[in-house]
Amino acid sequence: MAILEAKGVTKRFGGLLAVDAVDFQIDERMIAGLIGPNGAGKTTFFNIVTGVHRPDSGSISFCDRTIKNLKPHRITELGIGRTFQNIRLFASMTALENVLVGQHCRLRSGVVGAIVRDMSTQNEERYAWRRAEELLEFVGLQEKQDFLAKNLPYGDQRRLEIARALATRPKLLLLDEPTAGMNPQETRELTEFIRRLKTELGLSILLIEHDMKLVMGVCDRVTVLDYGVKIAEGTPTEMQRNPRVIEAYLGRTASSQPGVGHGAS
Amino acid sequence: MSSVHKGAFDSVRDWSHRLAPPWISQVLGRHKRLTLATLFLLALLLPLRADSYQVHILGYIGLFAMMGVGLNVVVGFAGLLDLGYVAFFAIGAYTYALLASPQFGLHIPFWFVIPVAVAIAALAGVLLGIPVLRMRGDYLAIVTLGFGEIIRLVLNNLDPVTRGPQGLSSIDRPSIPLISFTLDTPIHFYYLILIACVLSMFIAGRLENSRVGRAWVAMREDEDAAAAMGVDLIKYKLLAFAIGASFAGFGGVIFAARQGSIFPADFTLMVSINVLALVIIGGMGSIPGVVVGAIILVGLPEVLRDIQQFRMLVFGALLVAMMIFRPEGFISAARQRSEVQRIRELGSVKTTS
Known part of the structure; x- marks a missing residue:
């Protein structure tokens, strides 16, 4: 059953057709990869799904609910969590506080509760702290919960961003280049971690990735974008052999995209 | 940041840290209850040793501290640079002045006016907030600055209601x-001001360490990421404006009652700038910092009264020096404090609970 379904999604920025009539579908408990050369419209597609951009045409539904015109915070509430391509943590908050903010849409206490600090608020806070600690433990940051996010090493920041996204209790998790800037060892660990998200938490995951080893390792299906157009879709091995995909990456001009390896844009 | 002021400044900066060192925040953190109780006791006893003029100045410090606490919610927590903050102070003051003076022959009791004025100021905060929702930084500052001036000019020119420059007495x-x-x-x-101050600080402190406060800080750090965490940006921005404004409205009511007569000239841009300056000097986002800032910014000019004509000069120099040597303010916000110390604090919390 499809958890996210996009039909004919199109987005223009002035004269640039960033995403052109893309159909896309992801099923429950599936890891889908979104690949393509730099500027292919992958992140734009993410931003449309998460409500940062509104599509010019087309429809998107999540769990059979249209989410096309919803604001980002509403979409998060419905169950789509995300990370960002260039890590965007709350830099001068601690790791724990970052995860607490992630739980924002699952907590209820408001201004009055905050001031009076009644029983339900206290219980909620205690629960939120415990859950934040659990999530930090899940990503292996339990020792670093009181570090300011900006002082964490790069790999930890990536992990914290995932913990923060998990705190929103997503059904679908969007990861935008999770391995950008990681070394092979960290990438291997992350591959394993993404598999755990699917098996242990039962999440559906959509990831944008340039690291083909990761894509081959975890994705059930891969969608390839080029100049905003979906040019191919299928299993990772199919995509590896698909002539259009190879052309998109290597064939246009001699100088573009020499390797498919690490292309952090 | 760090690469900007390297070199000659560094040694002076180290020295300045020793002068207004992290131990202030450390002591405040470690013996929080005790420190607060001592300071409160001091504040209670202070006027007994002061003459009536000095007490008047102490009252001013309190009013400014209250406004600082409110502006700190808007600027320090939510990161919305508001330069028209005096408008809400004016709204509070005029609300009381109009409802409890011979102007319209109304004499509604002070205690009833407080909630009314606070509500009106909060509403004004929301009304200011709506058009500036999409603005950040400099642009927001300019629009809010304009708002502050508009309110003052309306008070100055709406003669049938406010009696214009003659004010209300x-x-x-x-x-x-x-x-x-x-x-x-x-x-x-x-x-009265002391009680109002303590109440304001209590409320602001509680808000800071809550879901609401965290949402504000997250918004300040990164709006888009905050939205992706489910923070309703519109709601929390308006909430910050409304709550910040309500503190100023409350302060305004007390101000009007204390002065006995108020004039539009009491609510100039300088007040907004002073409140902002005390928030920055004290330490953005830090409530104890606001008190220190108010004491320095309102108290110092009185101490410097003997060198009247150089007052602003000394002030300017102080502000510039602060920005260079202690950009995080005298008492930096809890989050910016040494992490090691925070870990220690949390450790002690955990072992006791």
Whole structure:
């Protein structure tokens, strides 16, 4: 059953057709990869799904609910969590506080509760702290919960961003280049971690990735974008052999995209 | 940041840290209750050793501290640079002045006006907030600055209601009903302001360490990421404006009652700038910092009264020096404090609970 379904999604920025009539579908408990050369419209597609951009045409539904015109915070509430391509943590908050903010849409206490600090608020806070600690433990940051996010090493920041996204209790998790800037060892660990998200938490995951080893390792299906157009879709091995995909990456001009390896844009 | 002021400044900066060192925040953190109780006791006893003029100044410090706490919610927590903050102070003051003076022959009791004025100021905060929702930084500052001036100009020109530049006078003194006690000396008002200050700080402190406060700080750090975490940006921005404004409205009511007469000239841009300056000097986002800032910014000019014509000069120099040597303010916000110390704090919390 499809958890996210996009039909004919199109987005223009002035004269640039960033995403052109893309159909896309992801099923429950599936890891889908979104690949393509730099500027292919992958992140734009993410931003449309998460409500940062509104599509010019087309429809998107999540769990059979249209989410096309919803604001980002509403979409998060419905169950789509995300990370960002260039890590965007709350830099001068601690790791724990970052995860607490992630739980924002699952907590209820408001201004009055905050001031009076009644029983339900206290219980909620205690629960939120415990859950934040659990999530930090899940990503292996339990020792670093009181570090300011900006002082964490790069790999930890990536992990914290995932913990923060998990705190929103997503059904679908969007990861935008999770391995950008990681070394092979960290990438291997992350591959394993993404598999755990699917098996242990039962999440559906959509990831944008340039690291083909990761894509081959975890994705059930891969969608390839080029100049905003979906040019191919299928299993990772199919995509590896698909002539259009190879052309998109290597064939246009001699100088573009020499390797498919690490292309952090 | 760090690469900007390297070199000659560094040694001076180290020295400045020793002068207004992290131990202030450390002591505040470690013995929080004790420190607060001592400071409160000091504030209670202070006026007994001061003459009436000094008490009046202490009251001013309190009013500014209150406004600082409110502006700190908007600027320090939510990161919305508001330069028209005086408008809400004016709204609070004029609300009381109009409802409790011979102007319209109304004499509504002080205690009833407080919630009304606070609500009106909060509403004004929301009304200011709506058009500036999409603005950040400099643009937001300019629009809010304009808003502050608009309110002052309206008060100055709406003669039939506000009597324009002549202001409103013979404003009622607050009285405590059952014991029919009327507040009319600087000492009475000092204690009233002290209570209001403590209340404001309590509320702001509670908000800071809550889901609401976290959402504000997240918004300040990164709006888009905050939205992706489910923070409703519109709601939390308006909430910050409304809550910040309500503190100023509250302060305005007390100000009007204390002065007995108020004029549009009391609510100039300088007030907004002073409040912002005390928030920055004290330490953005830090509530104890606001108190220190208020003492320095309101108290220092009085101490410097002997060198009247150089006052602003000294001030300017102080501000510039602060920005260079202690950009995080005298008492930096809890989050910016040494992490090691925070870990220690949390450790001790955990072992006791």
